[in-house]
Amino acid sequence: MVYSFLNVNATISGPGGVGINLAAGAAVSEEGITIEAVEDKNIMTIGADGKGQHSLVASDACLITIRLLKTSPINAALMTMYNLQSASSALWGQNVFTVVDSGRGDYTVAQSAAFKKKPTLTYAKDGGMMEWTFDGIAVNSILGSGQ
Numbered sequence: 469m470v471y472s473f474l475n476v477n478a479t480i481s482g483p484g485g486v487g488i489n490l491a492a493g494a495a496v497s498e499e500g501i502t503i504e505a506v507e508d509k510n511i512m513t514i515g516a517d518g519k520g521q522h523s524l525v526a527s528d529a530c531l532i533t534i535r536l537l538k539t540s541p542i543n544a545a546l547m548t549m550y551n552l553q554s555a556s557s558a559l560w561g562q563n564v565f566t567v568v569d570s571g572r573g574d575y576t577v578a579q580s581a582a583f584k585k586k587p588t589l590t591y592a593k594d595g596g597m598m599e600w601t602f603d604g605i606a607v608n609s610i611l612g613s614g615q
Contacts, residue, residue: 572612
C-alpha cells in the first residue's frame with residue numbers, strides 16, 4: 469500500500485471563492501490538512517451502583533485546519549474570503565470543504581464551515597506557514613481501502 473499527498477484533492481467553496489485548491493499545487497506545508505471531531509461521539513455515565521449507560525452524541529461538528537506555506541497564493545484568496553464573509557452575517561458559515569484521496573478512496577465533505585479566526589501572522593527568519601482554522605457544523609467521511 470502507498471500513500472501520497474499528490475493523490476489528495478481538496479477544495480473550499482463559499483462566498484468569495486469557489487473551488488479554491490487546497491491540495492497539491494497550492495503550496496501546502498508538510499503538516500497538511502487536518503479534520504478532527506470537536507466532540508466525543510459517546511458519553512459514558514456510570515451510576516452509584518457501578519451500572520452504566522452510553523449516550524450517542526448526535527454532533528458531527530469538526531475543526532478543519534489548513535496549513536499553507538507563507539508564500540502560497542492561496543493565503544490571499546482565503547483572506548479575501550475571510551474579509552468578505554466577516555463583513556456580513558448573511559455570508560458567514562457557508563463554506564464547504566471537499567477532500568478526496570483518489571489513491572486510498574477516501575472522501576470527506578465538511579459543510580456549514582466558518583472561519584474560526586484570522587491566521588497568526590509571523591514574520592521571522594524563515595517564511596514558515598500560515599494556519600487557517602474553520603469550525604464545521606457537519607462532516608461526513610468515507611475511508612477507502614486503497615485497492
